[in-house]
Amino acid sequence: MSTVLPVHEDTSALDRVRALESEYLLQNYARYPLVLDRGKGCYVYDTSGKRYLDFITGIGVNALGHAHPRLVKLIREQAGRMLHSSNLYYHAYQGPLAERLAKASGLRRTFFCNSGTESMEGALKMARAHGHKIDSEKFEIVALHNSFHGRTLGALSITGQEKYRRDFEPLLPGARFVPPNDEIALEQVVNEHTAGIVIEWIQGEGGIFPMSIEYVRKARELADRYDALLVFDEIQCGVGRVGKHFAYQLSDPVVLPDVMVAAKPLACGIPLGVIVANDRAAQSIGSGMHGSTFGGGPLACRVALEFMDILDELLPHIDRMGCYFRAKLEELQKQFHFIREVRGHGLMVGVELAFPGKQLVLDAIEQGLLINCTHETVLRFLPPYIATEKEIDRAVSILKRLFKLAAKRDDVN
Numbered sequence: 566m567s568t569v570l571p572v573h574e575d576t577s578a579l580d581r582v583r584a585l586e587s588e589y590l591l592q593n594y595a596r597y598p599l600v601l602d603r604g605k606g607c608y609v610y611d612t613s614g615k616r617y618l619d620f621i622t623g624i625g626v627n628a629l630g631h632a633h634p635r636l637v638k639l640i641r642e643q644a645g646r647m648l649h650s651s652n653l654y655y656h657a658y659q660g661p662l663a664e665r666l667a668k669a670s671g672l673r674r675t676f677f678c679n680s681g682t683e684s685m686e687g688a689l690k691m692a693r694a695h696g697h698k699i700d701s702e703k704f705e706i707v708a709l710h711n712s713f714h715g716r717t718l719g720a721l722s723i724t725g726q727e728k729y730r731r732d733f734e735p736l737l738p739g740a741r742f743v744p745p746n747d748e749i750a751l752e753q754v755v756n757e758h759t760a761g762i763v764i765e766w767i768q769g770e771g772g773i774f775p776m777s778i779e780y781v782r783k784a785r786e787l788a789d790r791y792d793a794l795l796v797f798d799e800i801q802c803g804v805g806r807v808g809k810h811f812a813y814q815l816s817d818p819v820v821l822p823d824v825m826v827a828a829k830p831l832a833c834g835i836p837l838g839v840i841v842a843n844d845r846a847a848q849s850i851g852s853g854m855h856g857s858t859f860g861g862g863p864l865a866c867r868v869a870l871e872f873m874d875i876l877d878e879l880l881p882h883i884d885r886m887g888c889y890f891r892a893k894l895e896e897l898q899k900q901f902h903f904i905r906e907v908r909g910h911g912l913m914v915g916v917e918l919a920f921p922g923k924q925l926v927l928d929a930i931e932q933g934l935l936i937n938c939t940h941e942t943v944l945r946f947l948p949p950y951i952a953t954e955k956e957i958d959r960a961v962s963i964l965k966r967l968f969k970l971a972a973k974r975d976d977v978n
């Protein structure tokens with residue numbers, strides 16, 4: 566018989582959840598001490614009923630916050646109709662969603678899968694197959710130091726952070742790493758053996774580091790010169806997060822990739838990943854060369870279609886709120902010398918501290934604010950797209966309180 570955990574209980578719920586998980590789960594996660602139970606709008610509630618302002622949104626997934634009425638209605642309706650159909654048959658939603666993605670991205674053909682890392686695997690296969698058609702020695706993938714592309718072996722092979730890779734080596738051959746925003750280094754490594762160049766426009770796990778537009782233009786130029794595929798990883802920075810459909814649309818004129826991968830917010834919590842490619846890249850994958858059992862099911866695609874409708878209206882709001890939030894954080898930077906930098910675009914924001922941020926994240930939880938820390942010293946904020954000045958003011962006032970406390974702690978000064 567399974568052990569069902571009671572909800573709406575006091576802190577002992579945490580102890581029980583922890584005990585059970587420590588006995589039966591792989592011990593790979595270091596979770597924060599919080600058992601979440603439900604959410605509404607920009608807030609989530611733990612099992613004791615305590616409310617938290619959610620400025621991390623399941624690491625950028627819950628773009629419309631929690632229990633958005635339009636999504637709740639649609640999910641209920643679709644659950645009573647059909648959850649899964651496989652890719653043996655057609656259903657009504659993949660085509661329209663692929664059309665939407667084509668219009669929003671400027672690319673043409675979509676493949677549906679279930680997660681970020683899976684979309685990156687598919688993009689790597691595309692680059693490999695593209696190279697293979699030209700020359701059997703054309704299989705190298707150029708990626709950036711400090712990048713993060715996922716946990717499966719292919720995505721891991723091109724993730725530019727040793728700590729994620731080292732336990733699993735040897736990984737895919739042919740990964741070549743270069744420092745971000747260094748055009749000369751890129752020029753030195755890209756050559757006729759390069760099948761693909763993979764770039765996050767804004768490195769997320771790497772500490773919210775944006776690429777310069779000149780750098781990405783150089784990558785485009787080199788990919789064209791050597792007939793390689795330029796792949797943008799928009800898993801964290803894409804699908805509205807920066808106030809554009811995709812982060813590469815921050816450039817003007819737009820630097821288009823050959824392949825773009827996205828996931829996290831696309832179906833607002835129902836797993837869905839995509840590879841969107843131009844015809845040149847898409848033709849490298851022929852019949853039977855790739856597939857997925859779950860990918861692009863009717864529920865996920867329908868939710869994503871509804872989300873894309875809502876997103877069109879939200880984009881200017883995301884941009885405005887992002888400016889407002891960063892301006893408020895820059896005011897805090899003037900008051901606290903240990904804030905080194907405020908970075909980001911739209912509602913993808915990082916605050917680099919002069920010390921490790923883990924304790925501040927725990928203190929924030931205590932104060933009713935969910936954020937996280939990446940790259941050791943960077944507080945990361947991925948608020949829901951529906952956040953307004955009211956929620957931002959609340960988050961900033963909690964942060965101010967925490968920074969005041971941190972300033973008094975010895976280790977900071």
Ligand SMILES: Cc1ncc(COP(=O)(O)O)c(C=O)c1O
Nearest residue numbers: 680681682713714715769800801
């Ligand atoms: C830029 C980027 N790429 C890939 C991934 C992997 O996505 P997933 O965890 O859905 O496999 C992530 C996840 O954080 C990411 O931020």
